[in-house]
Amino acid sequence: MLKFIFSIVLMLAIMPAFSQEQKTDTVQKPKTQKYGIRVGADLYRFARSFYDDDFQGFEIVADYRLTKKIYAAGEIGNTKITVDDDQLNFTTNGSYIKIGFDYNAYENWLDMENMIYVGFRYGFSSYSQTLNSYKIYDDSGYFEQTVVYPNQEYSGLSAHWLEFVGGIKAELFNNLYLGFSVRLKALITDKKPDNFDNLYIPGFNRTYDGSFGAGFNYTLSYTIPLYKRAK
Amino acid sequence: MKKIITVFLLALLTAVSFWSCEKDDICAEGTATTPSLIIEFYNRDNRTDPKNVTYFSYFSANLDTIGPLNSENRIEVPLRTDTTATTWNFRLGSSQLGEITYNTDVITFNYETKELYISRACGFKSYFTLNSQSGSTPQPVVIENPEGDDDLWMQDYTIEESNIENEDEVHVKIYF
Numbered sequence: 001m002l003k004f005i006f007s008i009v010l011m012l013a014i015m016p017a018f019s020q021e022q023k024t025d026t027v028q029k030p031k032t033q034k035y036g037i038r039v040g041a042d043l044y045r046f047a048r049s050f051y052d053d054d055f056q057g058f059e060i061v062a063d064y065r066l067t068k069k070i071y072a073a074g075e076i077g078n079t080k081i082t083v084d085d086d087q088l089n090f091t092t093n094g095s096y097i098k099i100g101f102d103y104n105a106y107e108n109w110l111d112m113e114n115m116i117y118v119g120f121r122y123g124f125s126s127y128s129q130t131l132n133s134y135k136i137y138d139d140s141g142y143f144e145q146t147v148v149y150p151n152q153e154y155s156g157l158s159a160h161w162l163e164f165v166g167g168i169k170a171e172l173f174n175n176l177y178l179g180f181s182v183r184l185k186a187l188i189t190d191k192k193p194d195n196f197d198n199l200y201i202p203g204f205n206r207t208y209d210g211s212f213g214a215g216f217n218y219t220l221s222y223t224i225p226l227y228k229r230a231k
Numbered sequence: 232m233k234k235i236i237t238v239f240l241l242a243l244l245t246a247v248s249f250w251s252c253e254k255d256d257i258c259a260e261g262t263a264t265t266p267s268l269i270i271e272f273y274n275r276d277n278r279t280d281p282k283n284v285t286y287f288s289y290f291s292a293n294l295d296t297i298g299p300l301n302s303e304n305r306i307e308v309p310l311r312t313d314t315t316a317t318t319w320n321f322r323l324g325s326s327q328l329g330e331i332t333y334n335t336d337v338i339t340f341n342y343e344t345k346e347l348y349i350s351r352a353c354g355f356k357s358y359f360t361l362n363s364q365s366g367s368t369p370q371p372v373v374i375e376n377p378e379g380d381d382d383l384w385m386q387d388y389t390i391e392e393s394n395i396e397n398e399d400e401v402h403v404k405i406y407f
Contacts, residue, residue, distance in 0.1 A: 085256070085351055085352075086256070086352070086354075087258070087351070087352065087353060087354025087355075088351060088354050134354050134355045135354045135355070136265060136312040136346060136354065136355050136356060136357050137258060137264040137265060137349065137353045137354045137355065137356055138264060138265035138267075138309060138312060138356075138357075139258075139260075139262075139264045139265070140265075140267050140307065140309040142291070142294065142295070142297075142309040143291075143294070143309060143311050143312070143313075146311075146312040146313040146357075148346070148355070166244075182244055195346075195347060195348050196348050197348060197350075197351070199351050
C-alpha cells in the first residue's frame with residue numbers, strides 16, 4: 001500500500017508542472033516534434049531488488065513514436081520472487097515480454113513532449129514455480145497442521161495476458177523522462193503446474209481469483225531522437 | 232476525450248489500490264479441506280439398526296478429549312496427515328444403578344494419504360485411502376484393548392467406503 005501512496009504523491013507532484021508549462025512562453029515558434037525511440041528502466045523493480053531479499057528483478061521499457069499521438073510500446077523483464085503465505089511458500093522465476101500501444105491524450109504546448117496516456121499490452125511470460133513448503137489444512141484442527149517441504153520445481157510454464165495501461169511521462173531535462181503507469185491485467189491462458197497453481201506470474205504479478213492482476217512501474221527513460229517532424 | 236482518460240486513470244488507480252487489500256487470504260469456511268473419517272455405530276445383534284453411544288468420548292495420543300457424547304450414532308474422527316496410521320481411544324460408558332462404568336478400546340486406522348492443492352489461502356488437503364483388508368499391509372482397522380482393560384466393547388466393523396474424500400458419506404460402521 002505504501003508504494004501506491006508514494007506513487008500517487010509523485011504523480012501529484014508532477015501534475016502542477018504540466019499546468020505551469022501551459023502559462024509560460026506564448027511566442028509562436030515553428031512547431032516540430034521529436035520522433036525517436038525511448039528506452040528506460042523501471043526504478044521500482046531495480047530498487048526493490050536491493051531492499052527486498054525475496055525479490056530480484058528488472059524491467060526495461062521502450063517505446064517508439066509512430067504518429068503524433070500513438071506510440072508502439074513494450075517492456076521486457078525478469079522476476080524472481082519468493083512468496084511466503086500462511087499456507088504456502090513458493091518461488092516464481094521467469095522472464096516476460098509485453099508489446100502494445102500507447103495513446104497520448106495530453107495536448108502539449110509548443111515543443112513540450114509530456115504524456116498522459118492510455119494503452120494496452122499483450123503479455124507473455126515463461127517461468128518456473130518452485131513449491132518450497134505447504135501446510136495441509138484440516139478444519140477439524142485436532143492435530144497440528146502438517147508442514148511438507150517438497151522443494152518441487154515445476155518448469156516450462158507459460159502465460160498469456162492482456163494489460164490495460166494508464167500513465168504519465170514528464171520530461172525532466174532534455175530527452176530524459178520520468179514516468180509512472182498503472183496496469184490492470186486479465187489472464188488469457190496459462191499453463192498450470194500439476195497439483196499446484198500459478199499464484200504469481202512474472203510480469204503479471206500476483207493472480208487474483210485465478211485470472212486478474214494489477215501492477216505499476218515507475219520509469220526513468222531517455223529518448224534517442226531520430227528525426228523531427230512538424231506537428 | 233481528456234475527461235474520459237482522466238476518469239479512466241482514476242478508476243485504474245482506485246482498482247489497483249483496492250486489489251492490494253488481498254481479499255482471498257483467508258481460507259473460507261465451507262471449503263472442502265482434509266476430511267475426517269466418518270463412523271456410524273450399529274447394533275451388533277441387528278446390524279441394520281443404528282445404535283446410539285452413551286457417555287462416549289474419544290481422544291488420540293495425549294490430545295484433547297472430544298465428548299462426552301450421548302445419544303449420537305455418527306462421529307467424525309480426524310486422521311493424522313503426517314503419517315499413515317492414527318490411533319484413537321474410544322471410551323464408552325454405561326450406567327448401572329446410577330454409577331457409570333467405562334470401557335476403553337484402542338482403535339487404529341491404517342491408510343495411505345494423497346495430497347491435493349486447494350488454494351492460496353487454504354494450502355493443500357489430504358485424502359485418505361484405508362488399506363485393503365486382504366494384503367500384506369496392516370489391516371485398515373485394528374481394535375485392541377489397552378493394558379488393564381479386559382474386554383472389547385466394539386465387536387466388529389465394516390468398511391463402507393475406503394476412499395475418504397469427503398464427510399458426506401459413512402466410511403466405517405462399528406457394531407456394538
